[in-house]
Amino acid sequence: MSGQEPATTATATGAGAGGGAAATETITNARHHPSLLKLAYHHTISNSPYILLAPAAAYLAHRLSHLTPTSLTTTLHATLHANLALAAALLFLLTILATAYLLRRPRAVYLLDFACYKPSPSHTVTRETFMRQSVAAGVFTDDNLAFQRKILERSGLGQSTYFPRAVLNSPPNPCMAEARAEAEAVMFGAIDQVLAKTGVKARDIGIVVVNCSLFNPTPSLSAMIVNHYKLRGNVASYNLGGMGCSAGLISIDLAKQLLQVHRNTYALVVSMENITLNWYWGNNRSMLMSNCLFRMGGAAVLLTNRGGADRRRAKYQLVHTVRTHHGADDRAFRCVFQEEDETGRVGVALSKDLMAVAGEALKTNITTLGPLVLPMSEQVLFLASLVGRKVFGLRNLRPYIPDFKMAFEHFCIHAGGRAVLDTIEKNLELSPWHMEPSRMTLNRWGNTSSSSLWYELAYTEAKGRVRRGHRAWQIAFGSGFKCNSAVWRALRTIDPAKEKCGNPWVDEIHNFPVEVPKVETVAAAS
């Protein structure tokens, strides 16, 4: 694919302009269809064991067709009698192996359901509101106001993202109490919905993992949840702080590990970001970026390791989690950095290296993930290109980029910003259809940090795209620098009509996808 891909994506999305339905049509048609040759190859390799076994089976059937049931039993009986010790030993071995396998196998982790928080309309912030608040703040220079406008125009954020009350007030009043109020609204809003949806009682929750990067009061947010829902006194609650946008999957990974030890329980994972106290009031451009991109949001996910009825009603099974940490590299460590600017105001600086660092972290992550998820056909191709390059020294042989569309049906890529999405779309050769959940989430909710992945999965569900057996890939990047991914397998087909509560898209999904132009105009603030 050419370097012009981002531009063509945006225009392709809106090619059938003139109404939402037309746009949907365009996107649906754009869904990835591999070439016939590739498909044939894929099926051949993936089913090669069966293809090889077929002649053997035919031969066996031919041999056995002469036998009658009586002669068969007599032969078997005689053989068994002659080799009794061997048979017993084999049985012994089998029993031991089976027991060992059953016990060493990690416990399955199911996602019962999840919910995303949808703030009330009073929290809506349009690009114009944003600029008005920025002008009213009176701290930004004209240059930097123009810079913020430029970022907003190109950010891919739409006209109905949300800000907390404290930032929308005039004058804004960020303080601890307001930040707690925002945290309560977001967390309890999402948790109430997920509990209502699943019917799980708060007292049955055995594990709570909360992640919020920038706001970490004492007592912790996890204690806030324990306090509000009156959870048990022995609940295993953990509050992860400062772990960036990829912390949502760190929480999932942690919950997965805890569910290996705690038996028969529910784990509540809450991912959110708090804007109130983290609005930057200075003129350092690298820190102003985050003002323009980050918005209010949060998600609550209910995981379980219980079998039976909970297994049957669960939506997904967690198949893999892969975590990558590039903190050992100085450039990666510094690329998202909270510090004071020259005037002593605190902000989060995003460095220019961000895209390069994210690309490297992504590469490491998919190198680990690839062998776990890719079908044999892709692995053979990848191995062939590797062997060609390393063993036979074919320098000009292009390294084969595995086709992850063969491994997953749905992609949820952290909606960090348009540039991140463009880079990944290009690197993984994804189609606009695959990028749609991420792009629409960025447009509708902004960068909600660690919870964005759940808004994306909710979009996929609301569109009715998730069928039983489908695999979804969530991948997120964040400060540190960390890249984490999780793979889910759908256990049932999800009917969007039944997703009345907890899915923030459900009332408005017919309006999506929308066209996201490369540059949008922002009316000048008066």
Added chain:
Amino acid sequence: MPSTRPSTSSKEERAMAASSSRAKLLKSSYQLVVNNFVAVAAVALAASVLRAAWPVSIADLLGWLHAQRPVHVLTAAILTAAVAKLVRARRQREVYLVEYGCFRPRPCFRAPFATCREHVHLLPFLVDEDDIAWGMRLLERSGLGEETCVPYAYHYLPPDSSIAASRDEAELVIFASVDDVLARSGVNPAEIDVVIVNCSIFTPTPVFADMVVRRYGLRADVRSVNLSGMGCSAGLVSVGLARNILQSAPKGTHVLVVSTEILSSQYYVGKERSMLLPNCLFRMGAASMILSNSAERARFRLGRVARTIAAARDAGYRCVFQQEDGEGVTGIRLSEDLVATASQTLKRNIVTFGPLVLPFSEKLLVALSLLKRMLLSGRAKVRLYRPDFRTAFEHFCIHAGGRGVIDEVQGGLGLSDEDVEASRMTLHRFGNTSSSSVLYELAYIEAKGRIRKGDRVWMISFGAGFEANSVAWECVKPASDADGPWADCIHRYPVQVPEGIKGIFT
């Protein structure tokens, strides 16, 4: 307590000593019999069986075995083996403490009382002489000594509460403690699979866990976890988390746990007394541990862990609370009923923890007193038997939160002055170092050379949330040297800490 004992004649004293030694003998023989009941019964049974069926030769047994059908013997063997395998696999993996290390501040960080007084006078926000007198009185009675240390940021006038200062402090204390633990244990940074850092009050981005990954060049697949806002007991919460991770991880996994509190950004510059308390009590410190699920190089074996969260009650949730005061200055408010909440939560924690660790003899006594109370309900007030935790542990590390809470725990558990010496001395030498204090206490006991192989240690801590945590350790290998944070001052301890007036945290 020596001060409360009435003066008696020497004869009475001798009689009392004799009777108390008789009681002690009675008690220890009771414990010996009850706790080894199973062994006693087994020996008796074996003896009786042997007597009943004595003239049995090996040949007879073999003959009997021959008489059985081989299929039956094989089936029995298979079943036994499978069950044994099942039991072994179901048993949760043991977790070990390979080594721990603490940050030892250099003398230039010291904050003697005189310096504190001078600083307070020079700071513009605390002009009220009453407040200053109150603060100094508090400090003098808090049980803190003259050698506790505060970060560089506090030595500035006014204190430097910038992120850069906090980061400097974090790098200083965290890296020093991790360097120490890596040097002492001989673990290579590349062997570390999980990093857990806990710091309650300050959380930068990128966070401390990332700083550790960067500094030590840890592997790209390291799993990092940073716990925030979880108060003074977060150190033991991290131990519990590490245990959970290690129990399901492949053998030979190493977890690095760092417990610290970064104070620079949290110097309260307001006037509210309940929020000034933390300024007086909290001091800099950090401790690191390396835990593993292989016994190789291990020094302690992790025993039982119990965690109790009282956040569901509003009083518990609000008793340590970060907020702005009337003038918008952020600080931590310690509520009036902190000691009461702490002792309540501790009681709940001990009720969970006790049955897991106490020997059978003590459990039997508790059960008997419970039964007595049930039978006599309404007719007489029966005091519940207070189990003697000294039968289960040789050493105690009680979080050095302040003099008040140490007194409370000592009284509640019936511990002697020697049992709580480590806590009091840690409070005196290092102050309240938050989540790392229990490790300074362990280091004290080791520096005194009191830990022998097989000794059991109880770490107990409590903090914001409100929550209480208990962890039991058993020594596998005592320290080969006493070169911990106490290296330069252990010969001066224990010291006599002047008595103070009881009150919140004092």
